[in-house]
Amino acid sequence: MGFDATYKRNKYMCPLVVFSGINHHNQTIIFAAVLICDEEKDTYRWLLQQLKVAMNGKPHVSVITDGDLSMKFAIEKEFPNAHHRLYAWHLIRNATSNIGKPQFTSMFKKCMLCDFEIDVFRQKWFEMVEGFGVENKNWVLDMYKKRHSWATAHIRGKFFAGFRTTSRCEGLNSIIAKYVNSRHNLVEFIQRFNRCVDHIRWKEVQADLTSVNGRPSMQTYFQQLERSAANVYTLSVFYMFQPIFVQAASMKVINMKQTGSYVIYSIGLDRMPNEMWRVFCCDIEMEFNCSCIRMESFGIPCEHIVCVLVHEDIEELPRSLVLPRWTKTAKVGLQNAVGFQWDSLMLSQYGCLMDWFRQLANFACQDNKRFIFTREMAMNLLKQFKEEDAAQKELVNDADSVRDDVQVNAFGTGLATNDLGHSMPRDPKKCRIKGGLHSPIKENIDVDSVAWRATIEQLVVFVVAFHS
Known part of the structure; x- marks a missing residue:
């Protein structure tokens, strides 16, 4: 899981934190996203606690960050058994700024990313630092102490699904930037960010369809073995x-x-x-x-x-x-998993139906009679389910009206109702930041913490993605 807060701040100077991962098509996906009022340890701990709730208590095996100390503290407290890795891009940038020698940066990159044995890594590291005369540099000494968090030689055997650089987060940030910018208020953020999530989901649907219909050509003499891999992955x-x-x-x-x-x-x-x-x-x-x-x-x-x-x-x-998370049936196989709560089961059933309907559509669109028959069946089912849901909503209408009462505090923050009667977050007070945009000070935030948390709870967009 990528734990990233580098995307630009919104109009209230609130950073956007994005939890990202990789799906069964090796695509970057969003697990969760949230706007926070500061970047303190307690805030990050609270975020990880909410993430665990959304994932039905399933802990993350691996977490990758830019080395922020508050993030590190929160990860150690909430995911004590997770493997914590540092982004390669940040380390390379730090090597350039701290040492200032391109040749050193190049050799440091090789030490970090090459698949060496531990003894070979140690030998190359000391040869490098002695060759450049930087063995007494504090940054070099600190990096060697942290080698278990960044050196491939020490990380081997820990599953990160190839997630090691910020290129994925940067690519995700560029997608988010097409939908969200610093001018949007909180309600606009929710609406536009949901469109971004829909786009990412649509890319996954396209990849599902390509996997079902794709027929890659074999490239070696081991065609039977190669074809069996093509049928599974x-x-x-x-x-x-x-x-x-x-x-x-x-x-x-x-x-x-x-x-x-x-x-x-x-x-x-x-x-x-x-x-x-x-x-x-x-x-x-x-x-x-x-x-x-x-x-x-x-x-x-x-x-x-x-x-x-x-x-x-x-x-x-x-x-x-064959790791199930890389297979064509990665989502389908989860519908019978033991211990999943209803929300998780519903999502896995959704994935199962999508796979069946894609296959059905593939056959139905090839013949006009089949198409008309399938369309009529789908429209009748859709009408029936909508009528059933509408009848069910009437039974709980009174409970909904009570639950959607306006909750506003003295500062004007909290929850309000929209035209449809659903609760919507009000805009918080703008955070006053001391020392520039990148130095939020908790004491200077002019917003009621309880009301802010109530607002934030409406903003957490959890997109549950399950991996075996």
Whole structure:
């Protein structure tokens, strides 16, 4: 999950916090978004608490931030078992500003992003800092202490789904900017931000349709194995996986050793005889583990495991190597998950129906009679359901009118009702910020905290996205 507050502030100087993630098409999606009055520790803790409620208590496994200390504190308190990673872009920028040597920044980037073993990383790090004479720099010493939060060598095996730079957040911010700007008040923000969320959902629907109908071409001699991956993975994920088949073609099994129920394969390249990887295979369970730990990090088998599959003439990708969150049935499979609350079940059922209706539409539009029949059935069902909902709303009309009473405090903030009788947030007082736009001081915010929280609770836009 990306935890980002870098999007520009609104007309009340309130920062927008966006919680983002990755769906089964490797697209950036929004988990939640909220306007906050300050960037204090308690505020961020409250946000994460609300996020946990919206996700039915499901904790996040991985969180990535820009290194803000208040965010770090909140994550440690609310998601103590989550892996906290720092955005690569911010670290590269800090390396440039603190050291001021382009060659150092380039080498630092390699140390951060390259898939080194820990011993190799340590060797390259000390060679780099000694070579540039910066071993006593406070920033360098601090970065080495925090290496478990940014160095790929130390993060290997922790699942981040390839989320490591701010490029995703920057791309998401550019989409948000098309719908929301600093001139909008709170009501306009809600309306326009919902359009942004609808756009992101529509992109996912398009990707679903492409995955159902897409037929990628095979690129290697392992066509049966490659095709089985194409049948299971979404199209976007398969295109991420396909180059791994090409890389596996240049590898070979150099040695194999039976140890109890496990077989240990030594995998190498012809041109690099000294570099070896070990793949552990359990014959009974058909489970594979590689010393590179990329399966655990990205959820996609590495070229070393694929090499073993080819060597053993396995023509179908084993289930143990297929992470459900990358598959075409990622949303459908959640409808039978145990322990989900009603809201979650409803969303998963929505995803299931969307998949069936897309397939139905694909067949119905090919024939005019089918189209007319399907259209009439859909319109009749829609009319019936609307009439049932309207009758149900009449029964609870009195309760709704009580619940939608105006709640306004002395400052004029809080909740009001619109023309339809639904509660709407009133505009808060503008935050007075001391020390510039990027230094909000909690004591100088001229707004009642209780009323502000009541307003914010109306602004939290939770878009629940489930991952296995």
